[in-house]
Amino acid sequence: MNPKAYRDPESGLAVLTPAGYWAFIPKPLPHQITWTPALVSMMAEAERDLGRLSSVTGAFPTPQQLIQPFIRNEAVLSSRIEGTRASLVDLFTFETTKMPRPVSEQSNDVREVHNYVRAMEYGMNRLQTFPISLRLIRELHAILMENVRGDILTPGEFRRSQNWIGPGGSTPSSAPYVPPPVEEMHHALDALEGYIHTDIDTPALARAAMIHYQFEAIHPFLDGNGRIGRLLIILLLYEWKLLPQPLLNLSVYFEQYRQEYDDHLLAVSQRGDWETWLLFFLRGVSEQARDAVSRVERLRSLRAKYQPFIAAARQPDRMTAIVDYVFTRPIFSINQAADDIDIAYKTMRDYIEKLIQAGLIRETTGHARNRVFHADEVLNVIRGIDEIT
Numbered sequence: 001m002n003p004k005a006y007r008d009p010e011s012g013l014a015v016l017t018p019a020g021y022w023a024f025i026p027k028p029l030p031h032q033i034t035w036t037p038a039l040v041s042m043m044a045e046a047e048r049d050l051g052r053l054s055s056v057t058g059a060f061p062t063p064q065q066l067i068q069p070f071i072r073n074e075a076v077l078s079s080r081i082e083g084t085r086a087s088l089v090d091l092f093t094f095e096t097t098k099m100p101r102p103v104s105e106q107s108n109d110v111r112e113v114h115n116y117v118r119a120m121e122y123g124m125n126r127l128q129t130f131p132i133s134l135r136l137i138r139e140l141h142a143i144l145m146e147n148v149r150g151d152i153l154t155p156g157e158f159r160r161s162q163n164w165i166g167p168g169g170s171t172p173s174s175a176p177y178v179p180p181p182v183e184e185m186h187h188a189l190d191a192l193e194g195y196i197h198t199d200i201d202t203p204a205l206a207r208a209a210m211i212h213y214q215f216e217a218i219h220p221f222l223d224g225n226g227r228i229g230r231l232l233i234i235l236l237l238y239e240w241k242l243l244p245q246p247l248l249n250l251s252v253y254f255e256q257y258r259q260e261y262d263d264h265l266l267a268v269s270q271r272g273d274w275e276t277w278l279l280f281f282l283r284g285v286s287e288q289a290r291d292a293v294s295r296v297e298r299l300r301s302l303r304a305k306y307q308p309f310i311a312a313a314r315q316p317d318r319m320t321a322i323v324d325y326v327f328t329r330p331i332f333s334i335n336q337a338a339d340d341i342d343i344a345y346k347t348m349r350d351y352i353e354k355l356i357q358a359g360l361i362r363e364t365t366g367h368a369r370n371r372v373f374h375a376d377e378v379l380n381v382i383r384g385i386d387e388i389t
Contacts, residue, residue: 001175028192071120092379
């Protein structure tokens with residue numbers, strides 16, 4: 001790491017370690033933000049768009065119905081930034097059959113994405129009784145890294161050795177960024193936890209952006225820092241009640257602008273360029289909030305399309321539960337649906353046939369047993385596409 005590149009003392013300090021390489025120690029938050037007109041305008045836009053998402057979500061007939069598919073989409077996208085190749089279809093299929101699709105290189109990928117889902121769901125449930133904290137972050141990391149690549153790198157524990165960020169083959173001396181040494185890392189984490197729990201007069205979205213930067217700058221794990229850092233954004237917005245449900249797929253924005261994402265984070269450390277990072281982050285919140293609104297409204301329209309079919313059923317209450325289940329899990333098996341809704345297998349099988357006749361779902365295996373069903377229209381809305389693929 002070149003210490004001359006890190007020239008803003010307000011952001012942090014480059015220090016020479018006893019091992020002879022340089023590392024960066026970010027200055028504890030809060031950072032004093034200069035609220036330029038551009039930043040004020042972007043903040044107002046992001047808050048407005050996020051507020052509209054909350055409003056639209058609250059107006060959805062069954063808001064809880066949206067959680068599972070949106071979480072899974074975020075899991076796929078956040079993991080893809082780290083190089084996984086598993087798709088949303090891969091994930092739902094894995095959860096239905098407990099087997100990855102028959103592409104060997106995707107086997108570990110889909111398990112990693114599934115672990116992200118587990119970590120997100122665990123975090124949301126944990127927040128009902130326990131605040132975001134270093135303990136919770138370690139718990140999330142343990143789930144994320146369980147039985148996948150990187151599980152030998154102390155899952156659920158902060159690193160006890162130096163790591164670095166750079167291209168393959170780089171070392172702490174040649175890498176463009178080296179996080180704080182272990183002792184300084186713990187001090188930085190304690191300060192970050194204190195900031196998270198401090199009630200200060202800074203807009204929540206700006207706080208979330210600063211916390212994300214700080215976490216990534218500290219880089220407290222040997223692996224999984226990016227995914228935990230992105231998961232932390234959603235959990236913060238959820239805990240602070242900016243999001244009634246975790247429907248903001250911010251990772252699609254970070255993936256689309258991956259190089260800018262990396263460059264803006266590094267620019268904060270090197271030059272103290274907080275404004276550009278905050279503008280980038282807020283623009284992403286705004287864009288993805290609008291995208292989520294569009295998808296929620298499309299799902300609502302699609303759900304209304306099947307209301308006459310539900311009303312005509314012999315038992316409309318039961319058919320409502322089954323159709324709503326399809327919107328929650330657009331890839332499923334009869335056994336899975338029967339267990340989740342608590343309906344007898346033979347009864348569920350009969351309902352499934354009616355859903356096929358209505359065009360809501362299709363069978364995809366061609367088998368007589370262990371059949372898997374896809375609700376293509378629902379799945380495509382969640383993925384943000386219009387065609388069946």
